[in-house]
Amino acid sequence: MAVRLRPSISVPVHSRHARCSKPFLSPTTSSHFQLLATKMSAPEAENKAPTYTTKTIDSHLHIWASPQEAADKYPYFPGQEPYLPGHVDFLIQHMEEAGVDGALIVQPINHKFDHSLVTSVLKKYPSKFVGCCLANPAEDGSGIKQLEHLILKDGYRAVRFNPYLWPSDQLMTNDIGKAMFSKAGELGVPVGFMCFKGLNLHISEIEELCTDNPSTTVLLDHLAFCVPPITDEEALAVSNLLKLSRFPQVYVKLSALFRVSREKFPYRDLTSMLSQLVCTFGANRIMWGSDFPFVIPECGYKGAREAVSTIANQVPLSSSELEWIMGGTIMQLFQGHWLSP
Template sequence: MALASASPFSGFPSHKFLFSNPRNLLPSIRMASEAGGLGEFSSRSALSSPSPPKILDSHLHVWASPQEAAGSYPYFPGQEPSIPGDANFLLKCMSEAGVDGALIVQPINHMFDHSLVTSVLKKHPSKFIGCCLANPAEDGTGIRQLEDLVLKDGYRAVRFNPYLWPSGQKMTNEIGKAMFYRAGELGVPVGIMCMKGLSLHISEIEELCEIYPSTIVLLDHMGFCKPPMTDEKHNTFSSLLKLARFPQVYVKFSALFRISRKQYPYEDAGDLLSQVISNYGANRVMWGSDFPFVVKECGYKEAREAVSLLANQIPLSSSDLEWIMGRTLGQLFQ
């Protein structure tokens, strides 16, 4: 029975162990990566294990079906989805694509009501882990909610959406800093969504990383950086690469349809991936689909296959590809 319910995130070192003393360990991990140590560990693990590498999706969403929304899990007013994104649909897509597990990011369709995602996590504990949505309310209630979601409901990450902050305020305000620091104390990474452009938020990210080096950061969708075509865009992408100097920063190579200027298989994303790996190392990069949005763009299975096609184009080593397609996420979220 234990084997049947084994988590796809098992078999990797826990991030709470790896970052138990981040000030000392993070530079060591970075040096090990640069020296090829982690890549050698990956190769040895693959050789010693008879099972194939696990495929893990670092970024997807689920929301209630219309029937569920009419009952126990209503949508947030004005955020009714236009496409299906229920858990049964997701499980079907993952099965067809051969994806073993995933990190579910709380969708804005349910805003700060996490009951739907929590129900999915409890129903499928061997398949999913959760990333809650930070509530930057000025009264500080979001900090207590974060604690409850992590300590009581088992969420393993938290998402900062800067566009939910009060008008005119930044993620570096008093509440933002308190939540960012508390996330580090709880051992949960902070995912940051820069939908309107990384350049608008790069200074906030740098400030938070400098002040709180113990808090892990996940950059959603590669900071929404597309292949640069202007000096301004080149500078923005360069700032993404320079964030690699903070060893707690990881990059999600996710939602390729959002960062590519071409149709599937998103060939122009290959050069972006190559540069990100050169700066961060494959062990700080993770693939994500952005389900269910990706389904109408190219299909869920195709989203997984796109990375393999890009790996052949770059080219990318099998070890690096293994890190991106699951080992990085598995290491952080055992």
């Protein structure tokens, strides 16, 4: 039986402070943002905190087998051997030190379509972790059946679309991609997009899939890989990201800040982008994520959490908005998890 994930809490959390009256401008261009100005200067809506006790939940991290686990039971995919430790005990240690209560585990490319390791962790820690499986766009359609099995049998509650796993001459809007995206909506699980080479390359695919399947929730990993713009192309990417807010089903992960910032920790140059995201999407459609374990050599796991507070103070965000971003949004989206003491 499919588990529905559509949010049941309906609250207007677009806290449109004075910061929202001005669009975020690139040093080199402003034309891409003029269409957003009217929307951003709309009357302020009431900002409410979640109606439950919010925990700190990481919306994006990975785990993989230790070398010993890989040798014994969970082999790495050939050519994808990790260069960092990422076993679950290592993760839990860092979560405890940082005061993080739970997380969404995204299936790593290191094990590709073999989900057995992550599945074992989900079963061992059912109240701590939720799983996001990896979509297999095999041309024979076998990935659709695998998706159904992972969700209905193994309990995964999200799926990741990696466009670079599709055949090089095909898009995520091919027949297989459309079928999997539609199936995700039918099963009530969000689809995460990993636009590693830039949102501009994939924006038309995402828009088409959202338009054709408004019931399928979308998660944009790592700010859709948009960076604080200094070129017209970068400004267009940020514009495309903000305009995706017109689709109510789209959420943004404020994750892997080290990947999208031009600065070192605490990544203060992301302040303006976060401000505009809150103005356009609302804090209840934004969620923090670390991108563990890749974040460890960058600023550490605890630093990943602290950076968001630093940036939020610069915006500034209200305490309720920060509460949504640090846990309220993902708890609302994946209802029934992380609610126990």
